[in-house]
Amino acid sequence: xxRLSNKVAIVTGAAGGMGAxxxxxxxxxxxxxxxxxxxxxxxxxxxxxxxxxxxxxxxxKHDVTSQEDWQQVVDQTLALxxxxxxxxxxxxxxxxxxxxxxxxVELWHKVMSINLTGPFLGMQMCIPHIRTAGGGSIVNISxxxxxxxGNGPAYSASKGGLRLLSKDLAVSLAKDKIxxxxxxxGGVLTPMTEEIIAxxxxxxAMKTLCPLGRIGTVDEIAYGALYLASDESTxxxxxxxxxxxxxxxx
Numbered sequence: 001x002x003r004l005s006n007k008v009a010i011v012t013g014a015a016g017g018m019g020a021x022x023x024x025x026x027x028x029x030x031x032x033x034x035x036x037x038x039x040x041x042x043x044x045x046x047x048x049x050x051x052x053x054x055x056x057x058x059x060x061k062h063d064v065t066s067q068e069d070w071q072q073v074v075d076q077t078l079a080l081x082x083x084x085x086x087x088x089x090x091x092x093x094x095x096x097x098x099x100x101x102x103x104x105v106e107l108w109h110k111v112m113s114i115n116l117t118g119p120f121l122g123m124q125m126c127i128p129h130i131r132t133a134g135g136g137s138i139v140n141i142s143x144x145x146x147x148x149x150g151n152g153p154a155y156s157a158s159k160g161g162l163r164l165l166s167k168d169l170a171v172s173l174a175k176d177k178i179x180x181x182x183x184x185x186g187g188v189l190t191p192m193t194e195e196i197i198a199x200x201x202x203x204x205a206m207k208t209l210c211p212l213g214r215i216g217t218v219d220e221i222a223y224g225a226l227y228l229a230s231d232e233s234t235x236x237x238x239x240x241x242x243x244x245x246x247x248x249x250x
Contacts, residue, residue, distance in 0.1 A: 001029060005029075007030070013064075014037050015038075015046075021219050021222040029226060032057075033058070034076065036061070036091075040061035040063075047059040058081075060072065064089075065118050065211040070139040075130065086250055087136075087153075088229070089122050093111060098152045105226065112158050119140050138180045139203055140162050141225075144242065147184055148248050155220045156180075163184070180237055183240075185244065186191070186242075209250075213245075216243065
């Protein structure tokens with residue numbers, strides 16, 4: 001119950017799905033959490049309920065592509081909790097399967113802005129404060145699409161970029177005791193993916209492709225993030241934690 005005792009974590013994309021699961025689990029494990037999302041009403045509903053049950057979770061509306069919004073998140077987190085130890089870059093979008101010829105450049109820029117530039121801005125603004133805290137952990141939620149192809153050019157490129165961005169910062173920030181790792185979920189049932197894999201056809205396809213024969217849960221991703229965020233992983237940086245039921249092992 002105390003794997004993150006006295007630590008302060010920012011979790012983006014926390015209105016639901018993996019982000020909400022991570023924010024809840026981190027608070028349960030002793031962290032003070034700032035949960036953010038552009039979907040403010042959905043975010044505030046579950047956070048307010050969690051606060052009534054004693055969870056130490058604050059929330060802010062947050063467009064991860066906005067430097068001004070990131071500054072507000074950092075300022076409010078410091079005002080509320082006094083420090084930043086952990087950053088979870090989870091916010092992202094999946095535009096659906098497209099090919100290069102049919103991908104509008106506007107869609108390409110939108111996906112890159114949210115999935116790649118957003119995490120970059122967050123790291124850029126949080127790093128000085130994590131350094132001041134004596135070090136900590138950054139976890140970037142990528143995807144198996146960041147390792148293998150077949151998920152559309154914009155999405156794959158953004159998640160592949162996030163994978164390599166994580167490695168680059170892991171090298172440069174090691175001297176500051178700031179660890180940077182990426183998580184690569186496979187098929188996980190979230191609000192973003194439910195239309196794709198919650199259908200009967202989607203479930204059957206997952207059973208066929210995935211050696212474990214099922215769809216993953218958001219809690220299974222959250223526990224992976226908990227390990228990387230905690231002091232249990234102090235010798236782990238620049239790594240890729242694949243949580244996909246064996247999907248890309250074939």
